[in-house]
Amino acid sequence: MSTATHHTEALALQALSRKPRQGRSLASFERMLEATKALMIETGGDSFTLQDVSERGQVSIGSIYLRFESKDRLLHAVIAEELQTILAKERAMFDEVLAETSSLGEFLPLYIARYSTFLEEHAPLLRTIMARAEVDPAVSEPGKETARRSSEMSIAAILRFRDEIKSADPEAKALAVFQIIFATIARQFGLGSTPESSDPYLWGFIKDEIAKMALAYLRHAD
Known part of the structure; x- marks a missing residue:
């Protein structure tokens, strides 16, 4: 486990x-x-x-x-269910994307598109969980561990194409790419301290460009 x-x-x-x-x-x-x-x-x-x-x-x-003996306990049950659902759905999403792609060039744009759709779907409840984690120690640690597990899945998926990553430390490059992708998507869907205005047209352009930048970075020799 x-x-x-x-x-x-x-x-x-x-x-x-x-x-x-x-x-x-x-x-x-x-x-x-x-x-x-x-x-x-x-x-x-x-x-x-x-x-x-x-x-x-x-x-x-x-x-x-x-x-439930209190409202807090009921909230904890909902939060736990959502965190479990997120990890299960994310695993399934990665399995599908990896099954459909055979190179970094194919993987990155599809990954970004599917990952952004995935986070958009869960963003409304994730925002409330993140806010709750700031004041509720019972939620804080499960939230942090779920976020870490989520990032590990993304990094592992990118490293499936390790042979295409031009670096003596491909893990570091995969981590950097994930952080950039996540930060950009999180900003788009308000998964941070300050929700941002959503612009579907601009986001459609940006996510394609992120895939190109990430691919160039990963394939560029150190």
């Missing part, structure tokens, strides 16, 4: 007071999580009540307290 998975699963287990069983209890539990997730995205944080969750998820307050 990876460290990221360990911390995230621990967060999920600690959040629950009582595990749901199959049938109606499981369906009710899933509605709690979905309602909470929707409210987190809508409010940009946690400025909602358990009554709001109850009404949105069509579950009783008693049912919520049966599973």
Whole structure:
């Protein structure tokens, strides 16, 4: 089990007071999580009540307290689920991109396009998780470990084309390329301290140019 998975699963287990069983209890539990997730995205944080969750998820307050002893624990469960989902979907995304490409020139533009779509999809909830991690120690470590595992997957994917990287230290170049790509995408979708205005036309141009710059950098001999 990876460290990221360990911390995230621990967060999920600690959040629950009582595990749901199959049938109606499981369906009710899933509605709690979905309602909470929707409210987190809508409010940009946690400025909602358990009554709001109850009404949105069509579950009783008693049912919520049966599973979670507090609103914080419910938030932790949602965050843990999202972090686990992110890693699973990211692995699948990389498997698909690597299966479709056979060179750096093919990989980089497809990777950037798919990765940006992936982060855009999860950005609304990721922003709330990042904000929560700044003030909640229980979320901070799972968030950091998930981010590290995510970066490791990107770097490992780039290094699949190690033979094309002109450097005595290909790992350092792969890390630099990932950091540039992530920072640019994160800025586009507001995954940072200050959300940026999104410009779809400009982003369409920039992500193509980033792929060209990254390819030139990786293939340039030190």
